[in-house]
Amino acid sequence: MAKACTKNEFDMLMDTVEKEDITVKEYLDLAGYEKWALCYAQVHRGWHMTSNIAESINAALVSARELPIFEFLEEVRLLFGRWNHDYKKEATCIFTSLIGKYHDILADNEALSTRMTVVPSTEYVHNVNDDGRYFVVCLKEKTCTCGRFRYEEIPCEHAWAVLKLKSLPPDEYCSDLYKPKTMLKTYNMPIHPLPDVKAWLIPDSVIADDVLPPKFKRPLGSQRVSLRKKQQESYRGLRGKNTCSTCGMTGHNRRSCRNKPKDV
Numbered sequence: 001m002a003k004a005c006t007k008n009e010f011d012m013l014m015d016t017v018e019k020e021d022i023t024v025k026e027y028l029d030l031a032g033y034e035k036w037a038l039c040y041a042q043v044h045r046g047w048h049m050t051s052n053i054a055e056s057i058n059a060a061l062v063s064a065r066e067l068p069i070f071e072f073l074e075e076v077r078l079l080f081g082r083w084n085h086d087y088k089k090e091a092t093c094i095f096t097s098l099i100g101k102y103h104d105i106l107a108d109n110e111a112l113s114t115r116m117t118v119v120p121s122t123e124y125v126h127n128v129n130d131d132g133r134y135f136v137v138c139l140k141e142k143t144c145t146c147g148r149f150r151y152e153e154i155p156c157e158h159a160w161a162v163l164k165l166k167s168l169p170p171d172e173y174c175s176d177l178y179k180p181k182t183m184l185k186t187y188n189m190p191i192h193p194l195p196d197v198k199a200w201l202i203p204d205s206v207i208a209d210d211v212l213p214p215k216f217k218r219p220l221g222s223q224r225v226s227l228r229k230k231q232q233e234s235y236r237g238l239r240g241k242n243t244c245s246t247c248g249m250t251g252h253n254r255r256s257c258r259n260k261p262k263d264v
Helices: 007-020 023-031 053-060 069-092 100-112 150-153 159-167 180-184 204-208 224-237
Strands: 117-120 125-130 132-137
Touching: 007 023, 053 069, 069 180, 100 159, 117 159, 132 159
Parallel strands: none
Antiparallel strands: 117 125, 125 132
16 A cells, blocks of 8 residues: 555555455455565564555556557567566576576675674564664564665575574575565566557447547646645735835845935
């Protein structure tokens, strides 16, 4: 969800969704609240990225927006088909535990952890000394006080030092989203090409249906901003102007006055 909310607000929202369409609520329940609801997020809400996959796709389709609707949809299909083919081929050629840049991040964190000392506290909690700064790592919760372990879901340099001490493989503490098997599952469904438009079998009911643009057009700008500007303008008009107490003229005060004093 785009906006963070409390548990009560979230429950009220889900009740509204259930009244509109019960199948949507069942789908969201099946997907899991932690995947799409900020109030169920396991990381700090302020660490969420401001961009999302929709904005990334919009950035890739900037030039295609000027095309008619059919050509635009065809560009979208070709783009998804190309991504599907290229990323699936890339995933089949990866022989490391993680894909792409995530494997490089893991390797860089391992290099940074070479000069750190670890003091065990319990079986899962450890204290890591990083050049005079102390960090607490919990392997069970996959957290570190630096915040990177939980946010990136990749062992940070402090967690790497703990994993080296306990001789544990780092793959088990990385998110499955960064692994090649997940990437193969993501792009496993092929996108088939469409035949020529002339070969389409379109029902008469669809051809006879006229799709018209909306009758009303939303005005540009925000209503709140425009109201605020009007209030400020009215306030400035009612407010009196500065008058100099020395010469009696407006536009300045007595400190910056260079005129002759007024006659008393």
